[in-house]
Amino acid sequence: MNETNTLKNPYTAISNNKIEEIKTVAEKKRYRVAIYCRLSQEDRNKKNKEDESESIKNQKIMLTEYANSNEDWDIVGTFVDEDWAGMNQDRPNYNKVLELAERGEVDIVLCKSLNRFTRDSIVVEQYVLEKFKEWNVRFIGLVDNTDTALKGNRKSIQINGLTNQWYIEDMSDSIKSALDIKRNKGEYIGSVPLYGYLKDPNKKGHLIIDPVASKVVKQIFSLYNQGMGKTSIARELNNQGIPNPTEYKRQQGIAYKTPPNKLGTQWKYFSISDILGNEMYKGNMVQGKYGSVSFRTKKNKPRPKDKWFIVEGTHEAIIDIDLWNSVQSKRNNNYKPYKGGKIGVFAQKCKCEYCGYTMKSCKSHNDRYLRCPTRQVNKSDCIGSFISEERLKKTVLRELNLLIKQYLNVEQLEESIILKRVRSEKEQLQEEISQYEGNINKYSKALKDLFMQKVNGHITEEEFISLSTELRKDKETIEQQLIQKKDKLLELSNEQETIKSKKELLKQYINVTELSREMVDNLIEYIEVGQKDPKTHKKTIKIHWKI
Numbered sequence: 001m002n003e004t005n006t007l008k009n010p011y012t013a014i015s016n017n018k019i020e021e022i023k024t025v026a027e028k029k030r031y032r033v034a035i036y037c038r039l040s041q042e043d044r045n046k047k048n049k050e051d052e053s054e055s056i057k058n059q060k061i062m063l064t065e066y067a068n069s070n071e072d073w074d075i076v077g078t079f080v081d082e083d084w085a086g087m088n089q090d091r092p093n094y095n096k097v098l099e100l101a102e103r104g105e106v107d108i109v110l111c112k113s114l115n116r117f118t119r120d121s122i123v124v125e126q127y128v129l130e131k132f133k134e135w136n137v138r139f140i141g142l143v144d145n146t147d148t149a150l151k152g153n154r155k156s157i158q159i160n161g162l163t164n165q166w167y168i169e170d171m172s173d174s175i176k177s178a179l180d181i182k183r184n185k186g187e188y189i190g191s192v193p194l195y196g197y198l199k200d201p202n203k204k205g206h207l208i209i210d211p212v213a214s215k216v217v218k219q220i221f222s223l224y225n226q227g228m229g230k231t232s233i234a235r236e237l238n239n240q241g242i243p244n245p246t247e248y249k250r251q252q253g254i255a256y257k258t259p260p261n262k263l264g265t266q267w268k269y270f271s272i273s274d275i276l277g278n279e280m281y282k283g284n285m286v287q288g289k290y291g292s293v294s295f296r297t298k299k300n301k302p303r304p305k306d307k308w309f310i311v312e313g314t315h316e317a318i319i320d321i322d323l324w325n326s327v328q329s330k331r332n333n334n335y336k337p338y339k340g341g342k343i344g345v346f347a348q349k350c351k352c353e354y355c356g357y358t359m360k361s362c363k364s365h366n367d368r369y370l371r372c373p374t375r376q377v378n379k380s381d382c383i384g385s386f387i388s389e390e391r392l393k394k395t396v397l398r399e400l401n402l403l404i405k406q407y408l409n410v411e412q413l414e415e416s417i418i419l420k421r422v423r424s425e426k427e428q429l430q431e432e433i434s435q436y437e438g439n440i441n442k443y444s445k446a447l448k449d450l451f452m453q454k455v456n457g458h459i460t461e462e463e464f465i466s467l468s469t470e471l472r473k474d475k476e477t478i479e480q481q482l483i484q485k486k487d488k489l490l491e492l493s494n495e496q497e498t499i500k501s502k503k504e505l506l507k508q509y510i511n512v513t514e515l516s517r518e519m520v521d522n523l524i525e526y527i528e529v530g531q532k533d534p535k536t537h538k539k540t541i542k543i544h545w546k547i
């Protein structure tokens, strides 16, 4: 007999070797758990069959996960009654669970909440409190904290939390755990799909490719891969008259109404940057980057990456893996340092104008040069480019000073407009958020009042159920909207920070006389170097700025 069996059948174990086995049994008793799921009254309003089975599916997952998290529990069966309307005698699996309990074949009956198990209060009294106790079976309602094993719980079952907020907590916790379950399974729960995708009308939580926006995403990746900078890409898209994601979604009628001023509809450095690093485009579902710490504090904060919900291969990729990898390696440039560990000022930043390969550093006498690596390997493959580091430094520095002068003049104007827009959007959102929060409080209070009316006999059980179902639905909707508003607010705050830091970045380079690696890194995407023009004797140097 193997060990698991020994533990599962304590009585056989005792007869084998009394002292030792009794000890084991006492320490490691295992519990047989029956899981019971059914649709509740609130599911009655669900639109279609799919939504119904969704609710059952979520219950099953949640209860199974909970049972599995208890090491000494063994699930003996999952029992489901699909029909919410059935009276007790029409719920075959409900009766099966009761039979198992009576015959002593289960130790624990696990259910989402007491009202999932039975709505009839006399039945609650009779079975859950008396019979289960008599049969030595423990009843657990996961989200309403019903547990017959806890002392004093009889009373709390009877008054059903009327004096406190269990109902409200049940609601928010069930929403939260249901959402987390969806996220864990890689189902998209956002109300607005990520730019480049659409919600699949045939499958809830599934994303399909948006034929229009996905082309823009592809263009962004491929331009960047060809060596174009993020700002240049943004400029290129603006020149093509392509609206930015927010404006695009507004035009499609699937997102918030942003005041459509011109700047708000344009592509910016950070929108390109976000897209280039978003794993969603290679087919992975990434959710939960921001989240509330708890439902009570209502604070939405960025979450550490190990808390994100990442599920691979949930939807069709817009960017194939080769392009993705190539772009990511360009984003995290790996520099080869010189002997002695110093990184060259232009390392990985210069390209041969003719073959496009990254120019390599070499040393001649005491000067450093950059040269085309292709020509180095085979003279016939490229006519080659060559430049002294010192000369390139001087050129870049001169251009940088010119650029700063121009940029700060123009940009000061533009920035103040953007910042003003961001500020007013933020204010508006904050106002909306406090409105939503106020409404949620009203609903909570209304639910509580409804309870009191039920307790005092002013309304019937049926009225209570139908009214509270409605209230809960509305409240749920508002809570979802609130989460979206908070996400948007966070987005705006990040935007504000980006603008500010960009300005600071430029300011620190005013009147610099020496070019450093850090500056090149911060300011320059790459430089194209060509050959001397035989007529003008001038070398072509194209600097692709990040700003």
Ligand SMILES: [Zn+2]
Pocket: 352, 353, 354, 355, 356, 357, 372, 373, 374, 375, 382, 383, 384, 385
């Ligand atoms: Zn070359």
